[in-house]
Amino acid sequence: MEKENTFDPDLVHEIFKLVWKRKATERGKNELSENMDNEVGASSSRRSRPTFANANALKLSSEFLRIFVAEAIQRAATIAEAEGSITIEATHLERILPQLLLDF
């Protein structure tokens, strides 16, 4: 019951996998063009294999992303409160955005 809302580690995993797959294909292509004359050996297939992650790393990444969202909301809420508003508006987000992006 203590468990808070967070991102699903599986969802995070899928995002990561997508990025890594994209990078791996890029790497594979580079290797291919570099090694056109040479033998395309086992090394290229090894290097172009995508990265993978373990379960705890994914859980921690999900928590990390959750903190990003939570920070954004909390900082914006502080600004909104200072301005006496009860809804967080675009202007509040604009105010905190530069520092937020610098911090993360």
Place this chain on the structure above:
Amino acid sequence: MLNHSPTMDGGMASDVEREEEEAVTDLLRDRFRLSTITIAEAEAKQCGMEVSLPIITCISDLAFKFAEQLAKDLELFAQHAGRKSVNMEDVILSGEFILVDISHRNDHLASSLRSFSNDLKTKEPNLERKRKKSSRREDRVARDLLHTPDT
């Protein structure tokens, strides 16, 4: 000649592949947005605030980009360590500075983070030794508040 290579990108299919990939990305982005809405609304409720939906969407897109960048960072860290798999150390390394910084300002976030990493730590006790090396500052803060005996 290309037959020797086990990579499956056959030049002609790359356009179709790219389109497919974009469709998958969009799908993920939408799923990500749904989670963000839940998190953001819960967080705003705690602050006694309302959040308008466009703001959440904006934050969600930012967080998605952040996730993509995080993936790239983690891959590089893992590669630098000579691994093909990303583990907790890589995540901690990529977040160390921010998380320490936030811990000083934000008590709620700090305590939730501490208990979270502690949870994972007890599950994987062999990692703790290395963690101490990589994030001494964070651990020191954690020890002040949490006196859970290590297993």
